[in-house]
Amino acid sequence: MGDLAPKSLFLTRPSMLHYTGTRDELLQSAGEVFANVASGVLRIRVNHTYPLYEAARAHADLEARKTSGRKLFQNEPEKQQHHLASSLAQETEERLTSMAARQRVVVMRHGDRLDHAEPMWLANKPRPWDPPLTDAGILRAWTVGKRIRAQAAADGYQLHRVLVSPFFRCLQTAGQAVAALCAVPDDAALAAAVESSANVPLDTSRVKVSIEYGLSEMMNAEAMGVFVSQVAPSVDKWFPDLAELEAVLPTGTIDHSTEPLYPEVPKWGESVRGARTRYASVIKALADKYPDENLLLITHGEAVGSSVACFGTGVEVYDVEYCAYSLLKRQPQVEGEGESLLKLLTDRSGPTTGIHYLLP
16 A cells, blocks of 8 residues: 555445345335435425526526525426527517617619710610619729728628619619629728629628619609600509519529518609608618618619708708718617617718718
8 A cells, every 4th residue: 555655546445235236126225215205204405496597597606606505407398488588589679779779771872874974875775764884883883882891891880781773773783782792802802902893702691682662763754854754654564573683683692581662663753852752761661671780772863862861960962973872870769769760970971972962
C-alpha cells in the first residue's frame, strides 16, 4: 500500500452483501420499500416542485442556491402545451412590435422610359401605354439599386420584400434592383467593380418579389397622354397574364404565397387626386401587411411624390426624377396616440435620391 500512495492509487474490494443476486430478490426488496412508502413508514420529502417546462428556472434557482433537498418535475402535457403556445405568441408579438417600430419602406420610380426618348415608339404598338426602358434606364435602375442596398447596409437594415407595379418599365426596373439586392459580392465590391447586372451571381433567398396592381400608373389622360386616352375605353385587358409578367423578374424570387391588395389594375378615368389617395393608402396598407419586413416599392413618379407629400409634414414636391426614391420609417407608437405611423425621412431629399421638394 505504501508503494501505491505516491501515485494516488487505491484498491477496493466489492462485497456481494450490498447487491441483490437475482431479479426475485430485487423485486422483493423494492416491494418492501414501496410498501413502507405507501403505509407512511417512510416519508419522501420533496422540497421544491416545478412544471417540466420550467426546467430552466429550476436550474437557475439551483445555481443561485435558492433550493435545497429534492426537486420534483411534474409533466402536465396540456399545461405545457398552453405555456409554450403563450410564450411563442408573446415572443412573436414582441418581435413584430420591435420590427414594426424600425420598419423602412423605400418607394422608387421606374427608370427612363423609351417613349419619352423616342416619341414615335407608341405608333402601331399593341400596348402603347406600356413602353420598356431605354438602355440608359436599365443602367440607371441597376446603379440606384446598388445605392439603395449600400445605404440600407450603412443604416443597419436590409430590404426583405419588393412589390412592383405591373407596367413593363417597372418590372424591368425591379429586375435590376432585385439583382442589386441579391448580388453575391459584398457591398464594397458591388459598388466599385460591377458595372451591370449581366452574369452577376444572385442569392435569390435574400428578397421576395410580387406584383401589386395597386402600384399601377395613374389611369387617366394626365399620366398616359391623349393617344392612350383615345383607345383606353375599348381596352379589355391591360396586361398579359401574371405568369408572363413574372417572367421579367429574376428567377427564384417570386413569392406566390401572398395575394395583391388590388386583384387587377384600377379602372380607367380616375382623377389625379383619387390616384394620389390610392398611392398613399396602398403604401400604408403594404407596410401594415408586412410589418416585420422592410419593403421596396417600385412604381411611378406620382406615387413617389405622393409618398413624400402624404408622409411628410407640409412637403411640396416639384420634381421626381427617373429612379428617384423616398425613404419612409415606421415611427414607434406613443401610448394614447393611436397606431404607429410612417414618416418621411427628410434628410433623404435632393440630389441623392432624385426627389426635389420644399420644406415648410
